[in-house]
Amino acid sequence: MNKNKEQLLNKRYKAEQRFRLYGLSAIFMALLFLTIFIFKIFSTGYSAFQKTWLIVPVTFDAELMMLDQNPSKQDLQDADYYDIALKSMADLDPNANEDQENELKRMVSYFFEKEIKNELLNDPNLIGKTKEVYLTASDDLDQVFKGNYPRDLPEDQRRVSDYQLKIFDQLVANGKVESKFNISFFTNADSREAELAGIASSFMGSIFSILVCLMIAFPVAVLAAIYLEEFAPKNRFTDFIEVNINNLAAVPSIVFGLLGLGVLLAIFQLPRSTPLVGGITLSLMTLPTIIIAARASLKAVPPSIREAALAMGASRMQTTMHHTVPLSMPGTLSGTIIGLAQALGETAPLILIGMVAFVNTIPGSPMDPAASLPVQIYIWAESAERGFVEKVSACIMVLLGFLIIMNLFAQIIRHKFEKKWS
């Protein structure tokens, strides 16, 4: 009898130990996946924050630029920089033939003419002189310099020719190649050229979309939640509404995209590809999330507070506005932020309403065409060029950073302002 009991007890302890082990291994697995994911993103993406520059001597020849004596500012603006730009690249190899000169030109971005122009605009005294100018290297050479390029492939399978590599290696040996922090990744809009592409347009697009989404979803959701929780009678009709709000939260986001396409674009004729439409579509998606969070936090306010206010002769409206709603705000706000973070990472509905379009301008308002960060990731991930691989990871890093900050903010609000009920 006694022995039996002891066996049983042992069995129970063992079962508990096993259970703990299962739990620990589950957590370990989750952490492992997360670590692999983050490691992969960082190891591919960190190099996108560096940009390779070629230092090329440029002679600002007034004749080639078609400039007269004592040119005005406007003259400098209108001058022709293409020839001196071409010439300075060709001069890298004095023995180059015409084909090779063309290859030399392709070692820098097509922006090189503009970079040379800016140099002169900054210092007009350079006319007639020679100065070493920093030119953005082409995305392929950028990858070569970062060591990401398969140099040992046969030449006909590479986009960089042996000749370009030879000249590039000479430049590296002479210290004429430099790597600097990639500011243009944050200040440029999207571009077909990987070396010039940046996230400014999609970042602003995301910000505008989220703001539009917040301004629509928050007031509507909070009012709906307050009405349902504090004023609506409990009957079949309100039950029906409640069930449907929960259903709405489970609707796949692409369906909202179709709704945006069919209603906002087709019927209301709102401008395509804009954060305005994106924000409205996302707000439909965020609405149920915020309603559910707001209702939960209204429910969490103890009924005794409502009774206290009502018994003091406060009207229902006063009870709600003076006591219940302020007390529920921390929960509502953190729910809102989490809903917005979800919306921020949403891609499918935005693709449908045309925010996937190639936008090479930075939007100044929600009415201007823009991309958004997740859509930008999608666009770049689709591109064939090697230079975009690291850009994808870098953009994911920016998006993740954004999301982490938002979630952190939600946590802080919850912990700092939530009342503890004894």
Added chain:
Amino acid sequence: MIKIKAKDVDVFYGKKQALFNISLDIEENQVTALIGPSGCGKSTFLRCLNRMNDVIDICSVKGEILINDFNINDKSCDVVRLREKIGMVFQKPNPFPKTLYENVSYGPTIHGMAQSKQEMDEIVETSLKKAALWEEVKDRLHEPGTGLSGGQQQRLCIARAISVRPEVILMDEPCSALDPIATAQIEELIDELKKEHTIIIVTHSMAQAARVSQNTGFFHLGQLIEHGSTDKIFKNPDNKKTQDYITGRFG
């Protein structure tokens, strides 16, 4: 003088009847205790008097309750005005999670009872003094009311209730969550308050009913079995059930 006159009050929760034909007169400036076993309907009756049952969707009240000869169940009765006249203190202390000052000034603010900051300060001070809390908290009026001890919180709730100078104060087991010392303080307070207010108190403690009340009503299974002066109910009840309950044979 009779302050409140209940006539044939029935209360239903959905289809279930909770109170049957309650008729009870409540004397002005006296303490009336409502006693009875759990679930007998004494709290439900108390909540009829300031129409707090309105909050519960499925609850319906029938019959007449006359306060100053005015039927509060009448459609013309405004609950906000009614609750200004009839304050309530609940079982568990429920101060607002705001400062002490805001707790007491809330009622006067929403009813527009003070014209200036000075007047409000005065109301807060007198209310807290009447609730015997002033000496303990006068230096920390702007600290949260939830930081007080249980007994202090309950006195704060009493101060909040009397801040609008109600004619009647309803107390729903105000001491059930308190220790004996805090209970004694509240009981003393009730004795003081009855000079200016009519008090109706629901209590589980028969000793408390005997100590603080002048009149007692005994509820059982939704019916008012017996009511009369506390002396008579406790010493010489007419009904056998009352006798059994008071002597502790059931309940």
